[in-house]
Amino acid sequence: MAREKTIFSFLEGLTTEDTFAVLGNAQKFKTHKHAWKAWRALKEFGCSAYPVAEDLQRIDGSKVYSSVQELKDKITVIVPCLLPEEMPSLLTEASFAGVKKIWFQEQTWSQGFKEGCEKMGIQVFRGCVLRHKKYPALSLCYLNPCYWHGLKDSKVPSKRY
Template sequence: MSPEKLLEDFKNWAVVGVSADKERYGYKIYKKLKAHGYNVFGINPGIQELDGDKVYKSLKDLPEKVDVVNFVVNPKIGISVVEDCAAEGVKYIWLQPGTVSDEVLELASEKEIEAVQACVLVGLSYKDQNK
């Protein structure tokens, strides 16, 4: 599935590696998705809330199923996140630059999870320009 179609068709997202640091992509991606009207859950076992929103320790802790999981984590951590996605029935993952490895892609393929490799910030900016 194309990045544009994923952004258009699915509105329930999780951002794994969300950050309270406004300079980090985990923060920027989370806020940009929310600003575009997506239902977004932050995941980071190291923080409990972000700008008043609850942050969850893992995918299994979310109050509802998400359609897409955006990765903003090291590929070594990404392996276990792919496993979590498979266990939770997530069919789409969005791999930010720097989160991709052969192991992550191979495991996603094995688990029948479709992986998009792109920057979601660029995709949302493109969407803004073409309204």
């Protein structure tokens, strides 16, 4: 008998049922920076999450896609983890892939993206993925700024704990 998958809410309109493309580069994935952390957290939440970086083939045994366009009709949300000037074609790629939601992480947001998303009918979400992570007791979560910023946010239990 198959178990029913529990669906958790991140923000109004974003749940663990969505499929995510985490947009980064080799440096942000290989050195375990924010793109890697966001991708791993989404996977730990039980989400379908795909890493996207032009300059990387594989990470932690998973295929890395070179562009969002390769994921056409597979994803519902893009999670950019690059500075705005590093992703000038974000909205074009989102539109081509049929994505109607972008979850902007800290420092990835710009006024230009806001205007572009409004014109294209793309829903915008802002805030760090890691704010929704439930940390194990007695960990160093108290040092993580995402823990403090997301203290009152809904939490998603990790599949590892």
